[in-house]
Amino acid sequence: MTSLKIGTVAKQAGVGIETIRYYEREGLIPSPPRRESGYREFPPSVVKRIKFIRHAKELGFSLAEIQELLSLRVDPDATQLQVREKTQAKIDEIEVKIHALERMKSTLHSLLDACQGDGPASVCPILDALD
Amino acid sequence: MTSLKIGTVAKQAGVGIETIRYYEREGLIPSPPRRESGYREFPPSVVKRIKFIRHAKELGFSLAEIQELLSLRVDPDATQLQVREKTQAKIDEIEVKIHALERMKSTLHSLLDACQGDGPASVCPILDALD
DNA sequence: ATAAACTCCGTACCCCACTACAGAGTCAAG
């Protein structure tokens, strides 16, 4: 049995059943085949896909943006050139995010360094650098 | 005149007026003093603060998390030790995000490398690696 | 001194991304 029922997928991916149906409606995962009864029969690969979606969400991508990421590979009308351009654009977006996070991180490190005593925090300097 | 009216702040920070009032209600920016008329008089520093909030949002932090980031410096009951611990926790969170973004980036790079022709995209391999 | 632009508050509404029913049918273990 190489197909999963929705509840199993939900458990493995760590989301609720309703979320899966929602992602299907929104086109973030392909509509799986159904058995006679109407039950969905998911390929095991959908679990990874859902996990990817969750990861990307954590990183501040909207579902629409995640759509774009996912569709990089499947649009049959796109030329390879177009795919490459879109991919590069996504890479650029990601790099911007990484840099912003690194700036944020180093700001927090300054706070850490500047705050080495054990007195009240009001004495603790910095973090005006947060700007 | 070292104080700004809400419309000016909005323009400089690149958000709507309503958003500023909303952030004030939610405690993300301090309530500014008012003139007789009730008009808010913002210190120019609020612009940076709002920009910081927007940046952090882009990176997938919720307003509640941003609160925590911002409050690292101002809780007068916290000891320096507590501030350091919270700060370290935020740094850890940020590092997790950075790593996830870097994985995503290198996945996209593989796609780029694997997709060097100019035929239809359906021929373009990979991106099952997106998992 | 007056019109245009701005601000106030409160309330209501919006979009996104779920989440929770309700009522009916299906499946699998004992």
Place this chain on the structure above:
DNA sequence: CTTGACTCTGTAGTGGGGTACGGAGTTTAT
């Protein structure tokens, strides 16, 4: 073959994060 868990569709509700009025008062440029 029953019973309890699972799934179906559809619709409605929720929480986060704003956004949009409406009606009234304030500022400011001319």
